[in-house]
Amino acid sequence: MIREILTVPQELAWLPWAVQYFFFIGIAATGALIAIFLRLFRKGLYPKAEMITLAIAATTGIVGPIALSADLHQPGRIVNFYLSFTPWSWMWIGAIIVPFFVVFLLLQFLLVLRENTTKNKTFKWLRFVHWFNYNETKLIPFCCIPLALFALGILLYTGKEVNVLQAQAMWFTPWLPWTLFFTALQTIPMLVKTWKNWANVQEQNTCLNRLQLFALVGVVVSLIGWATSSTPAGEAFRSLPDKGSVWFTIGLGVLVYIIALFVYTLYTFKADKNLGWFIHTILALFSLSLAWTIRWAILMQVQTLPKYNIFINPYHLSWGFDGALGIISTFGLWLTLLIVFWSLLNDRWFTFKGVQHG
Known part of the structure; x- marks a missing residue:
């Protein structure tokens, strides 16, 4: 009986969806930090690099949570994070941080987009960023602070979520x-x-x-x-x-x-x-x-x-939804978003203020 207990194969708790989530959310968080670095410590001297960095971070920041929701399998498990107060759980902490991180990341992207473009040279679907009259340059540093904190929170919780398992x-x-x-x-x-x-x-x-x-x-x-x-x-x-x-x-x-x-x-x-x-x-x-x-x-x-x-x-990568198909689909979604963002920032519509893009 003891021998049977010791030699029972252990089921793998995490599936490839988790790899995809850690991959995309890590790129999004570090991309956000680099964009903030370019803004605050390089005084906006690299507007094109900052814009591209935020575009890459935004695409991965969208795909990452989608992969996470697939890893959790059911919407009810996501809702349960917000119905229970468990601050000792790194997964619960992550569930709180991720939505705020994505919101501030997209807000930062839109503010920088507004700062570097004019309304008549912005693609029509993005012209809403030029609504109302306010100074986006003064708002960006205030958005950088919470974005940096949530990005660091993402990096901390994803590392500790694995690291704490002794x-x-x-x-x-x-x-x-x-x-x-x-x-x-x-x-x-x-x-x-x-x-x-x-x-x-x-x-x-x-x-x-x-x-x-x-x-x-x-x-x-x-x-x-x-x-x-x-x-x-x-x-x-x-x-x-x-x-x-x-x-x-x-x-x-x-x-x-x-x-x-x-x-x-x-x-x-x-x-x-x-x-x-x-x-x-x-x-x-x-x-x-x-x-x-x-x-x-x-x-x-x-x-x-x-x-x-x-x-x-034993583990063998399946070709189904929890295996290769999941990996391919998330990379396919990311490629699609990259094409969309690329098109929105294309030379045909997108021109930096005072600087010809390209």
């Missing part, structure tokens, strides 16, 4: 939230530069190069710190090569992404260089793959590791 040694480490943060942060500069390249936007943003280098160094330091720590989490990390070939594949992929992005960042560190739309797109996909692969490893593959039993818990 039953799985790999998760119970302070390096986990930092890894999630830095892997999300390094996507934004690469996505912005790729957008600029595709749209032929002329604006030097060397500060993005410094941010990308900072984020990549943070990724490496976090992973090395995790692997070399003397805690059970460190021991579990160092034992991953013995847990199956999938960990070797994940490690090799992460290493390739990091090296390629480091080479590009150092090459373009002092000045933006146009390497062509194809190279930029490949590097953007590398950057996104780095963030997504780390989250898949942490949220899905770690669940297959022994927790209460003595062998690997």
Whole structure:
């Protein structure tokens, strides 16, 4: 009887929907912080980069909660978060933070859009941002404050929601939230530069190069710190090569992404260089793959590791709604939103005040 209890396979509590949520909401939160950084600490010197960053953050900020609602399976479970007062639960805290974050993120996007456009050169569906007479430039810093707080809250709660679970040694480490943060942060500069390249936007943003280098160094330091720590989490990390070939594949992929992005960042560190739309797109996909692969490893593959039993818990990615179809659909939704936002900010309608866009 004891042997049977010890060897019962454990069901995976989190499905790929959770990976998609952590992926998109992480990019949205770090994108919001970078946009605020460009606004408050670069004094609005990079309006195009700020606008593009907010557009990327807004699209991922919309997709993330949709993936979360799919992960919860039923609307009733979402409502229950607001009907019960459980401040000791990181999931409850997240349920409170997410709606406010999305609202302030979209508000920030619209305010910056109003600031940088004129009514007659704004796409007709967006001309409502020019209604009423007020100074949006004075309002933006006041919107930055709550947006920054909610973005930091998103990053904190998503990290702690996993980090507090002591039953799985790999998760119970302070390096986990930092890894999630830095892997999300390094996507934004690469996505912005790729957008600029595709749209032929002329604006030097060397500060993005410094941010990308900072984020990549943070990724490496976090992973090395995790692997070399003397805690059970460190021991579990160092034992991953013995847990199956999938960990070797994940490690090799992460290493390739990091090296390629480091080479590009150092090459373009002092000045933006146009390497062509194809190279930029490949590097953007590398950057996104780095963030997504780390989250898949942490949220899905770690669940297959022994927790209460003595062998690997089996998991096979299904092709259904809770598997590959869910992953494809959320990426498809994000691509659709990117196309919509791209069209709304297209040169045909969108012109920065006093500066020809493109």
